[in-house]
Amino acid sequence: MRLKNKKIIVTAAAQGIGRATALTFANEGAEVIALDINKEKLDEISKENPNIKTEVVDATSKSEVESFCSTIDSIDVLFHAVGFVHHGNIMDCDSDEFYRSVNVNIYSAYLMSQNLLPKMLKNNKGNIIIVSSAASNVKGVPNRFIYGTTKAALNGFVKALAADYVSQGIRCNAILPGTVETPSWQGRVNMADDPIKAREDFIARQAMGRLAQPKEIASLALYLASDESDFVTGTLNLIDGGWTL
Numbered sequence: 001m002r003l004k005n006k007k008i009i010v011t012a013a014a015q016g017i018g019r020a021t022a023l024t025f026a027n028e029g030a031e032v033i034a035l036d037i038n039k040e041k042l043d044e045i046s047k048e049n050p051n052i053k054t055e056v057v058d059a060t061s062k063s064e065v066e067s068f069c070s071t072i073d074s075i076d077v078l079f080h081a082v083g084f085v086h087h088g089n090i091m092d093c094d095s096d097e098f099y100r101s102v103n104v105n106i107y108s109a110y111l112m113s114q115n116l117l118p119k120m121l122k123n124n125k126g127n128i129i130i131v132s133s134a135a136s137n138v139k140g141v142p143n144r145f146i147y148g149t150t151k152a153a154l155n156g157f158v159k160a161l162a163a164d165y166v167s168q169g170i171r172c173n174a175i176l177p178g179t180v181e182t183p184s185w186q187g188r189v190n191m192a193d194d195p196i197k198a199r200e201d202f203i204a205r206q207a208m209g210r211l212a213q214p215k216e217i218a219s220l221a222l223y224l225a226s227d228e229s230d231f232v233t234g235t236l237n238l239i240d241g242g243w244t245l
């Protein structure tokens with residue numbers, strides 16, 4: 001029960017990393033509120049663990065985030081996993097696609113953090129964990145132009161937030177996964193001209209020669225969410241099977 005008495009909000013909780021993390025947190029005793037835009041899949045997670053409360057919230061909508069956060073009195077941890085992968089280089093990324101990624105990947109983190117931070121400051125204790133990516137300022141990855149750009153921005157976001165609030169009991173850290181076997185990753189593989197080769201290529205780029213499972217990312221999230229990591233802030237935590245060695 002490493003998260004006993006902790007109240008945690010998990011975004012993008014209906015599938016993939018967010019789902020695995022919400023379940024891990026709840027199994028470790030946390031009171032979890034799972035947010036997503038996919039109601040059907042959210043319902044599945046609360047069936048799997050009835051202690052997880054769910055709510056449909058679009059993390060890019062100012063009004064929805066404000067309205068949801070107004071119902072929250074106090075909160076210990078925000079785990080923010082909302083993100084979108086645009087495939088292509090700068091020439092493939094028109095203005096609409098550029099701003100879509102900025103909106104989903106950066107603005108959502110800003111909205112969730114800005115609305116929940118005051119509740120954390122009331123208690124002089126809080127913890128924000130942002131799911132970024134190894135594809136960022138850490139590693140340039142072909143055809144991940146706007147994705148890598150926005151994830152690099154998130155790494156800066158985490159450092160800035162950590163610096164501003166370190167003296168007020170707030171921690172902020174990032175998780176930078178390599179390739180994780182999630183439904184959206186599977187979707188990207190299926191969309192490739194040759195899905196079998198695409199899968200092999202994704203696997204080969206991790207030096208360990210395999211993909212991560214969402215549960216492995218959840219294990220790192222568990223450490224960062226717990227008091228065991230109380231001395232840790234402003235860190236960019238790679239978990240990438242040796243991709244960036």
Ligand SMILES: NC(=O)c1ccc[n+]([C@@H]2O[C@H](COP(=O)([O-])OP(=O)(O)OC[C@H]3O[C@@H](n4cnc5c(N)ncnc54)[C@H](O)[C@@H]3O)[C@@H](O)[C@H]2O)c1
Pocket residue numbers: 011012013014015016017018035036037038057058059060081082083084085104108131132133134176177178179180181182183184185
């Ligand atoms: N899968 C990978 O290989 C990988 C690698 C590095 C980083 N990441 C990052 O991890 C995070 C999660 O990715 P994943 O592959 O586990 O998940 P996913 O893409 O499979 O699922 C994302 C979830 O987010 C929800 N969502 C999308 N937009 C939303 C919004 N505006 N508000 C609320 N919910 C929304 C979706 O409904 C979905 O349930 C993302 O930020 C992604 O960039 C993933």
